[in-house]
Amino acid sequence: MAMTEAVPTADKPVSPQGAAKAPARWQDFVQLLKPRVMSLVVFTGLTGLVCAGVPVHPFLAGVAVLCIAVGAGASGALNMWYDADIDAQMRRTRGRPVPAGRVQGADALALGVVLSLFSVMLMGMALNWLAAGLLGFTIVFYAVVYTMWLKRWTAQNIVIGGLAGALPPVIGWAAATGTVPLNAWLLCAIIFAWTPPHFWALSLYTSEDYKKAGVPMMPVVAGAASTRKQILVYSLIFTPLCLVPAFTGLGGLAYLAVAGLGGVVFLLLAFRLFASHAGETGAERNDAQDAQGLYDVRAGAKDARNLFAFSILYLTLLFATLLVEHLMGLKPLELL
Template sequence: MTAAALPHTASETKAAQPARWNDYIALLKPRVMSLVVFTGATGLVAADRPISPILAAIAILCIAVGAGAAGALNMAFDSDIDALMRRTKNRPVPQGRIARGDAAFFGGTLSLFSVTLMWMAGGDLAAALLAFTIAFYAGVYTVWLKRSTPQNIVIGGLAGALPPVIGWAAAAHAVPLNAWLLCAIIFMWTPPHFWALSLYIKGDYEAAGVPMMPVAKGAKSTRLQILIYSLILAPLGFLPVLTHLGGALYAACAAGGGAAFVILAWRLYRSNAGDHEERPTGLYDSKAEGRPARDLFAFSLLYLTALFAALLIEHGLGALL
């Protein structure tokens, strides 16, 4: 029986338990939200356009709330498969503390609030991009792609890649090539990041019937694809230097980080990570075989953070000095 065929009864059967306020915070996926806020704020600052600090703060808040709303809609729809995976089974909907309908209503309301407020603070283009991002994540990725194709996180990664474009649009009311370059970097970063993770928790995805790449095509094919994406990502990460978006600090992060990324991806490719069943208890918990996958997963977070932090420092300090 596939996960998609499972009835959504987990929440209904346990719905008598009262929801706490922090369950609603958990619906917003705060960890994902923090990365989205960071990249969105970088896009807003890198646009180098004068914007009221109050409007800038509200635009970033809208990106955060919009991302949280998409997370809540995702949890409302995915409660059946979340209940089957160790990483997600303690979420409030599969635990029955929040009913699926309530989570969907919460996500829908926050979507409306965030897009309306973005329209007022950041303009038409930023609001339209935010609405598209929420709809794409909740409607296209969650409802359709996630359960139907191993390319789910490749195509669905667009939703996670758009926040810097939204931030840029909120500040400049336009999205030039450099904004799309930031989007492209996150887009190409997403597959190696998620596939590295899914290599050592593939048992969870298998149990839930989610066709993640290691489950659908095998660990060897996934390791090769991670290497290919990494080989494209490293030079792509350096492109903002050539378009004068990134300065010396960014160039150093992109060159050093890109090289390290490829080395780790090569090590992963040469390893046996994902070949055998592994059921870690935490995101960074892995046995020896899965260690190269865990290392790339952890480093990928550091790499993206370093690139965007460099831009934030260069453009943020540039504006202050």
């Protein structure tokens, strides 16, 4: 996909982050850290740390996971600082602390910078500097490369930017061993390939918001039909990739079963989405549905919603199975 597509990119206003209108509560600062994203990052980072198979002092393991969580939170705060102008225009994000006027942009920036520095330094001192370097790279990649550059410039924003969300298991692995072998990168590759079908399925029924905000998401730039086709292509890459850990001494029998069965369901949902009209006129959400959360959509977008919801469940199951297998000491398959 060309990176130079003519897309309606958002121009960054001079001052998107106005002064706070209401007193900021401490809960608003917690919200800046994107706790839901943080929980997924913690989970995959912990999986990487455990799958490394090297005994780590439990306290240091806890510190490593905390650093990954705080680093992810810092990225979230930096993202909310920079994207306040976009967030203010989208129904899903306009209630965030900065666009809602509860936290000043400068305070969100300060929180993000301070937490980034603390998390990277603590990771370096407590574990090792490879893990700290990877954590620092991830924060910069998400906050600068994705948020400030890719997001407003190309429809490939979430494909390339997905690397930031895919790195936590590598950081966890590095924290445990000081190295990053092929299996660590395999976990990264699985999340990286998962990201496009996951986010594009969501954007198929929220594209009006992105269009209004000038964010060049794939359905806005290439249209719904092309997006559905690309979701299918990435799904055909992603699902076989999920089986690979069973061949490289990382996943066991339970993992193979979950990856195989879940992969079939994932592909089925991707095919159904491909054959549907999701993302075309009439499939958009409205204000009432926004109040219900991301899973309540109009009939035309149900296939997109189903793939979006299942993608979260599938990735969670894959990593949970790996985690349980390694915690229980079950033997990996090593089919190769």
